[in-house]
Amino acid sequence: MDVLKIATAGSVDDGKSTLIGRILYDTKSLTTDKLEAIETKSKANGFDYLDFSLATDGLVAEREQGITIDVAHIYFSTKTKSYIIADTPGHIEYTRNMVTGASTSQASIILVDARKGVVEQTYRHFFINNLLRVKDVIVAINKMDLVDFSEEIYESVKSDFQALIDKSEYKEQNITFIPVSALQGDNVVDSSKNTPWYEGQTLLEHLEKLDAQDVFEKSQARFPVQTVIRPKKDEFHDFRGYAGKLYGGDISIGDEVTILPSLTTSKVKEIYFFDQKFETAGRGSSFTLTLDDDVNISRGDMIVKSSEKPIVAKQLTATICWMDSKNLNPGTNYFVQSGSSRILAKVKSVEGTVATDFSGEDTAKNSLQLNEIGKVQIQLSKPLAFDAYKNNRASGSFILIDSQTNTTSGVGFIE
Amino acid sequence: MEILEKKVEQLNETVGNLAGTSVLKVNPLESEAIYIFREVVAQFEKPVLLFSGGKDSITLVRLAQKAFYPGKIPFPLLHIDTGHNFPETIEFRDKLVEELGVELIVRNVQDSIDQGKVIEEKGKYASRNSLQTTTLLDALEEFKFDAAIGGARRDEEKARAKERIFSVRDDFGQWDEKNQRPELFDHLNGKIDLGQNVRVFPISNWTELDVWSYIEKEKIEIPSIYFAHKRKIFVRDGMIWSAEDDVVYREDDEVVEERMVRFRTVGDMSCTAAVLSDAITIDKVVAEIRESKISERGARIDDKRSEAAMEKRKQQGYF
Numbered sequence: 001m002d003v004l005k006i007a008t009a010g011s012v013d014d015g016k017s018t019l020i021g022r023i024l025y026d027t028k029s030l031t032t033d034k035l036e037a038i039e040t041k042s043k044a045n046g047f048d049y050l051d052f053s054l055a056t057d058g059l060v061a062e063r064e065q066g067i068t069i070d071v072a073h074i075y076f077s078t079k080t081k082s083y084i085i086a087d088t089p090g091h092i093e094y095t096r097n098m099v100t101g102a103s104t105s106q107a108s109i110i111l112v113d114a115r116k117g118v119v120e121q122t123y124r125h126f127f128i129n130n131l132l133r134v135k136d137v138i139v140a141i142n143k144m145d146l147v148d149f150s151e152e153i154y155e156s157v158k159s160d161f162q163a164l165i166d167k168s169e170y171k172e173q174n175i176t177f178i179p180v181s182a183l184q185g186d187n188v189v190d191s192s193k194n195t196p197w198y199e200g201q202t203l204l205e206h207l208e209k210l211d212a213q214d215v216f217e218k219s220q221a222r223f224p225v226q227t228v229i230r231p232k233k234d235e236f237h238d239f240r241g242y243a244g245k246l247y248g249g250d251i252s253i254g255d256e257v258t259i260l261p262s263l264t265t266s267k268v269k270e271i272y273f274f275d276q277k278f279e280t281a282g283r284g285s286s287f288t289l290t291l292d293d294d295v296n297i298s299r300g301d302m303i304v305k306s307s308e309k310p311i312v313a314k315q316l317t318a319t320i321c322w323m324d325s326k327n328l329n330p331g332t333n334y335f336v337q338s339g340s341s342r343i344l345a346k347v348k349s350v351e352g353t354v355a356t357d358f359s360g361e362d363t364a365k366n367s368l369q370l371n372e373i374g375k376v377q378i379q380l381s382k383p384l385a386f387d388a389y390k391n392n393r394a395s396g397s398f399i400l401i402d403s404q405t406n407t408t409s410g411v412g413f414i415e
Numbered sequence: 416m417e418i419l420e421k422k423v424e425q426l427n428e429t430v431g432n433l434a435g436t437s438v439l440k441v442n443p444l445e446s447e448a449i450y451i452f453r454e455v456v457a458q459f460e461k462p463v464l465l466f467s468g469g470k471d472s473i474t475l476v477r478l479a480q481k482a483f484y485p486g487k488i489p490f491p492l493l494h495i496d497t498g499h500n501f502p503e504t505i506e507f508r509d510k511l512v513e514e515l516g517v518e519l520i521v522r523n524v525q526d527s528i529d530q531g532k533v534i535e536e537k538g539k540y541a542s543r544n545s546l547q548t549t550t551l552l553d554a555l556e557e558f559k560f561d562a563a564i565g566g567a568r569r570d571e572e573k574a575r576a577k578e579r580i581f582s583v584r585d586d587f588g589q590w591d592e593k594n595q596r597p598e599l600f601d602h603l604n605g606k607i608d609l610g611q612n613v614r615v616f617p618i619s620n621w622t623e624l625d626v627w628s629y630i631e632k633e634k635i636e637i638p639s640i641y642f643a644h645k646r647k648i649f650v651r652d653g654m655i656w657s658a659e660d661d662v663v664y665r666e667d668d669e670v671v672e673e674r675m676v677r678f679r680t681v682g683d684m685s686c687t688a689a690v691l692s693d694a695i696t697i698d699k700v701v702a703e704i705r706e707s708k709i710s711e712r713g714a715r716i717d718d719k720r721s722e723a724a725m726e727k728r729k730q731q732g733y734f
Contacts, residue, residue, distance in 0.1 A: 001628075002443075003443045003444060003620075031707065031709050032708040033709050034711055044424045055706045070577045070592070070593070070595065072573070072576045072577055073569040073570075073576050073577075073620070074576065075569070075570040075620075075622045076559050077622070077624070082444075082622070082625065084620055096597050097597070099599070100597040100598060100599055103599040103600050104599075104600065217629050226450070226453040226454060226457055227453050227457045229483060229484075229485070229486045230483050230488040231485045231487070232486075232488065233485065233486075235485070236485045241485070241486060243453050243482070243483075244453075245446060245449075245450045245601065271439065272484065272485075273439050273481070274481040275484060276437075276478070276486075277437075278438065278439040279438065280437070280438045280439065281438075281439040281610075282438060282439060282440060282441050283438075283440050283441070284441040284443060284446055285446050286445075286446040286447075286449035286450050286453070286482070287439060288484070299457050300720055306432070321730050323597050335606070337604065338602060339601060339602060340454075340457065346708075393600065394600060394601065397600050397602070398600045398602065399597070399599055399604060401604055401606055405607060406604070406606040406607055407596055407604075408596045408597050408598075408599070408604045411597075411599045411600075
């Protein structure tokens, strides 16, 4: 079955958890025991209606404060698809969680409160979805019940949002507007009688039509080698298999390939998936391949088609989203990890911060704080095979690992 | 109709293979799990797979086989035995291990009790489930395992919904839920300090139905207690408990009767309730799960102790 990963974003009290609860409720995904727990708790908390946020806020601190701290994953399925929702917190200090949620999602739902319209937070949410090049963005204009389902208000929010789209860099993004009331269920799963002027699909109808093929758009085939399989069994005496996950494009038997960074060439001999052999492997699949020649390949190398080589270099420029409470300062060492490749690197310079509200760059800044986004020059100790993020999301992104604390300090999108 | 379509699909796959024009189609959840297994083996020195004999850990074993074929599974299995396992599960475990030719390590909760490290719970709701944590942490320490692979899924429980794929634990096995590493794209960070270890969850993104559908599609063998069978049971607090053995404490006025039941999870017998069922085959089990209105852990008494029961156990090192 197809799997569609969706990230949700919205300010505090935009009704994000209520929307997710509503989707679960209307698709009959909430089991009786979970529903009963929500009913009991809602009553105990003095709510007149079901507080669906109780279904998603999993940590004690979250329930105490009534806010979402960490990304939660919520699952439901319809006849056609399995859905995974990454529910990300809307507070400004939690930008890192939003970036995290969006990094593995094909689609994103941005909530806007119809009464408040486009606010500063909306700018940030859309900016991050744009930066990460999330293919489909759904702008759910929520709480329509509180503005009498006014078409005028809906249109005015929509035109305010259009101003943001005009400033964005990733123009190919599909953006869809839907007027909803998460609390009452209008246009979430079932279409609403209250919005006769709206002729589009409901939120779920729209999601059902999205292509759930792959998080990453089709581009060029990239096969980072995770591990080399040498069985040492009589039957597979000389077997040398390169195990990995394929991104961007397909690979077939007979394809002429180049191994990076060594630039050795060979041809694909076999494609194994468990005990079966295949002619072609589709993008997104994990498999093991063998080559015609006995070449020296180890973890961290990348196999590509010889006609589609990526960049191989020891320096790169990237937009970084910083996720560590310790600032990013020039001259510091970090590990750059992209897929199976992990290389010691030095941050040469920070060339300023980028405002997440589309207001431009601040080139006077030369360090990055938690939740800041900026342009950075990085010097690698060894050559890395990579692409521009806009061409390939997998090989165009990386994480920065603090060499002392081992924590994941930031994420980079290569120019 | 669906069955017919499935048959045609299978036939096409076979024909495709014979003609050598086959295309490997992506099952995104399977592909992700295999990717995670390979990252574990590449990034850690001494991984181990936590094997309970339940359907999730059996699914993990199949995925591990796929990840390293034609090589063998490159890590041992570790079973933390509460001493309250269903006998069918233990039988099944030993058969599977023999077939695969992998190493099985068993560590017993009873030993931890005998050593005075944990105290057996008393009363009507006594369970050894939470006692497992101590035995698990001791075993990780004893063998210096730096990565423990488990079959936990995010859909099971709301604290687990916040869990990472590589979940870093400190020397005491504790989960610091408010300070987790972000996980972006497929870039998994397995760098840890000496003394720390990582819990790895390859089927994080699977649902209960995904696991069952996979077991059906792959024709994976599972212990017989997952299928409907006649069993002596008694009902308490609306839940069905096994009365076949002395593990579950029973009051004198709790009536034993014989019914057709099956288990949806096979944890410690003292905290695992059964459901009434006629599903004697895998397709019927899948159909039942699809229609079910009760969540899987709705039959786990250990989660009913409090709203935050799982979160608390995880902070103490439970997986």
